[in-house]
Amino acid sequence: MSETAPHLVVRGVSKRFGATTVLDRVDLTIGRGELVTLLGPSGCGKTTLLRLVAGLAQPDQGQIELAGRDITNTPPHRRNVGVVFQNYALFPHLTVAGNVAFGLKVRGAPKAEIDAAVERALSLVKLGHLGGRRISALSGGQQQRVALARAIAVEPDVLLFDEALSALDRKLREEMQVELRRLLQDVKATAIFVTHDQDEALTMSDRVAVMNKGRIEQLAEPRELYARPASLFALNFVGLSTRIPGTVVGGKDGKVEVDTRVGRLSAVGTFQSGSPVVVATRPEQLRLDAAGEANAVSGRVRSVVFQGSRTLIEVDAGAGESLLAELSGRDAAMPRVHDEIRLAWPIAETFAFAAEPHA
Amino acid sequence: MTEVALIAPPVAPSVDRERLTAFGFALPSLIIILGVFALPLLLLLGVSVIGPDGLTLVNYQRLLGTPYYLGVIWNSLRFGLLTTAITFAISYPAAFALARARGALRSLLLATLFLPLAASVIVKAFAWTILLRSDGIVNETLLALGIIEDPIRMIFTETALVVGAVNIFLPFMILPIYANVAQLDARYAEAAATLGASPLVTFFRVIVPLTLPGIIAGVALVFSLSVSAYVVPTLLIGEKYPTLATTIAKAYLLAREPGFGAAAGAVLLVIAIAVVTLSSRLSREPK
Numbered sequence: 001m002s003e004t005a006p007h008l009v010v011r012g013v014s015k016r017f018g019a020t021t022v023l024d025r026v027d028l029t030i031g032r033g034e035l036v037t038l039l040g041p042s043g044c045g046k047t048t049l050l051r052l053v054a055g056l057a058q059p060d061q062g063q064i065e066l067a068g069r070d071i072t073n074t075p076p077h078r079r080n081v082g083v084v085f086q087n088y089a090l091f092p093h094l095t096v097a098g099n100v101a102f103g104l105k106v107r108g109a110p111k112a113e114i115d116a117a118v119e120r121a122l123s124l125v126k127l128g129h130l131g132g133r134r135i136s137a138l139s140g141g142q143q144q145r146v147a148l149a150r151a152i153a154v155e156p157d158v159l160l161f162d163e164a165l166s167a168l169d170r171k172l173r174e175e176m177q178v179e180l181r182r183l184l185q186d187v188k189a190t191a192i193f194v195t196h197d198q199d200e201a202l203t204m205s206d207r208v209a210v211m212n213k214g215r216i217e218q219l220a221e222p223r224e225l226y227a228r229p230a231s232l233f234a235l236n237f238v239g240l241s242t243r244i245p246g247t248v249v250g251g252k253d254g255k256v257e258v259d260t261r262v263g264r265l266s267a268v269g270t271f272q273s274g275s276p277v278v279v280a281t282r283p284e285q286l287r288l289d290a291a292g293e294a295n296a297v298s299g300r301v302r303s304v305v306f307q308g309s310r311t312l313i314e315v316d317a318g319a320g321e322s323l324l325a326e327l328s329g330r331d332a333a334m335p336r337v338h339d340e341i342r343l344a345w346p347i348a349e350t351f352a353f354a355a356e357p358h359a
Numbered sequence: 360m361t362e363v364a365l366i367a368p369p370v371a372p373s374v375d376r377e378r379l380t381a382f383g384f385a386l387p388s389l390i391i392i393l394g395v396f397a398l399p400l401l402l403l404l405g406v407s408v409i410g411p412d413g414l415t416l417v418n419y420q421r422l423l424g425t426p427y428y429l430g431v432i433w434n435s436l437r438f439g440l441l442t443t444a445i446t447f448a449i450s451y452p453a454a455f456a457l458a459r460a461r462g463a464l465r466s467l468l469l470a471t472l473f474l475p476l477a478a479s480v481i482v483k484a485f486a487w488t489i490l491l492r493s494d495g496i497v498n499e500t501l502l503a504l505g506i507i508e509d510p511i512r513m514i515f516t517e518t519a520l521v522v523g524a525v526n527i528f529l530p531f532m533i534l535p536i537y538a539n540v541a542q543l544d545a546r547y548a549e550a551a552a553t554l555g556a557s558p559l560v561t562f563f564r565v566i567v568p569l570t571l572p573g574i575i576a577g578v579a580l581v582f583s584l585s586v587s588a589y590v591v592p593t594l595l596i597g598e599k600y601p602t603l604a605t606t607i608a609k610a611y612l613l614a615r616e617p618g619f620g621a622a623a624g625a626v627l628l629v630i631a632i633a634v635v636t637l638s639s640r641l642s643r644e645p646k
Contacts, residue, residue: 089550090550091568
């Protein structure tokens with residue numbers, strides 16, 4: 001984060017494939033020991049950015065520095081990066097230990113040193129007993145660990161994960177998220193994850209870069225990203241929300257009044273009168289019992305989805321608009337489908353975003 | 360317990376039925392292999408060891424004890440090895456080029472590889488004699504251009520033989536290697552690069568081992584084809600370069616010595632089987 005020295009610096013990097021601009025003047029600075037996720041839909045440029053850092057593709061413009069060196073024109077084998085690929089790309093002709101030893105062997109390390117490093121890396125991922133196995137004899141989760149051990153064994157300056165967990169089933173993936181984060185913190189690794197999975201991004205990273213159309217829309221800690229999304233895209237991509245379009249009719253002190261099809265709402269934001277905006281809030285802000293300064297909208301319950309610790313309620317507010325409320329299990333009077341209810345939420349947790357034609 | 364008892368009995372017969380079905384599917388090819396291949400092979404081996412006075416090894420003694428016939432075996436081996444080595448040297452890069460080619464170019468290249476397979480070996484060997492003989496196209500062109508003053512002797516040399524054989528057997532090497540290279544995931548090379556391997560190291564430590572099955576298939580095919588080739592040596596070099604295949608033909612067709620021809624056939628078979636076995640052993644060797 002900001003208190004550590006910059007370790008990986010991406011400066012004004014652009015990349016085009018033919019007529020398509022995949023990355024558009026991207027800047028990104030990552031501190032030593034920081035875990036950063038590039039989060040975005042497919043085609044947003046996140047994988048391309050990772051490949052540029054790894055040296056597997058060349059930027060058309062801009063500069064990349066790693067550990068104080070300008071590596072923009074350095075070929076991948078001289079960059080000292082570790083990559084965990086989506087399909088792991090483990091060498092099928094080598095054993096588990098052979099895979100992990102590969103990076104050290106090609107660096108010409110002495111055998112004793114290689115053996116020690118392989119053992120250390122394999123025990124770190126809890127596969128110390130499987131060194132002699134063939135890759136094809138491993139489960140998906142075990143292969144994932146071998147890929148990680150192989151990348152860690154060379155002690156790279158930065159670890160790059162390209163959708164590395166996406167091939168695992170949900171339960172294993174969630175376990176690996178927690179375990180991987182702990183492991184990376186233990187070895188003080190600097191890492192970049194590329195993912196389209198928001199849960200993975202929020203769980204694993206110190207900071208998340210939300211990417212859209214070749215640009216970083218927001219770079220923030222997970223908590224801030226969720227509570228204070230910088231754009232409608234970031235709001236949409238991370239977490240659930242209620243979104244109501246409208247037109248600004250006035251405002252002062254960083255707040256705006258917005259006319260919508262379900263009435264007038266107040267929101268945090270600065271816009272000129274007449275601007276088309278989208279008013280948004282997170283579902284856990286909505287309450288059945290309104291109190292204090294609040295927005296309020298009435299409607300008919302369309303669906304009630306029980307999810308254990310929480311219940312998601314979708315309310316038809318009329319005029320084609322709907323509200324999404326998350327009520328905790330302790331709320332005494334849980335509404336039923338077709339009930340007429342009134343939901344309220346604090347103005348301080350209501351945000352106005354410039355309306356995007358595509359959103 | 361009742362449920363187990365109800366379910367258990369049908370399981371065992373169904374396994375048997377599966378085996379029976381598999382055997383049924385294999386039966387036609389089994390009959391062909393046994394009747395058309397194994398049986399004549401046994402007859403051949405029998406003929407090679409049966410003389411007028413019962414069992415004899417005289418045919419093998421003649422083959423392995425006469426310098427002339429040792430020379431014949433050496434010719435076959437040398438021709439097979441040379442052809443295989445040169446074909447491999449050309450085919451390996453060609454297979455990569457083919458795998459990288461896209462769209463129409465790839466279709467065109469594949470067609471040029473497949474089409475010659477439709478033409479008879481005899482036609483292709485004759486084509487080479489037309490190209491290479493003293494008044495052939497190559498000599499006429501060189502003479503017309505003034506590069507040479509007298510025709511070069513090309514036909515009926517070992518060079519002509521190997522050049523022709525390489526050309527004819529090329530598809531049998533390129534295709535298996537190409538099939539292997541085409542399905543090679545580019546991420547292996549990328550992973551090797553990020554782990555610190557230079558392109559050269561990546562080639563020898565990752566690309567070559569991963570394409571070994573294709574290499575071995577191609578080498579086994581081309582070696583067994585060339586070591587046993589009859590038409591190609593007969594047309595491109597003739598009498599002065601006797602091989603096991605031409606010796607077999609001579610023994611049967613001219614000398615009427617079926618026992619000796621059978622023995623030569625057995626030796627040829629042993630050489631081919633040895634190479635193919637060695638190849639498949641190599642490809643399964645765990646590191």
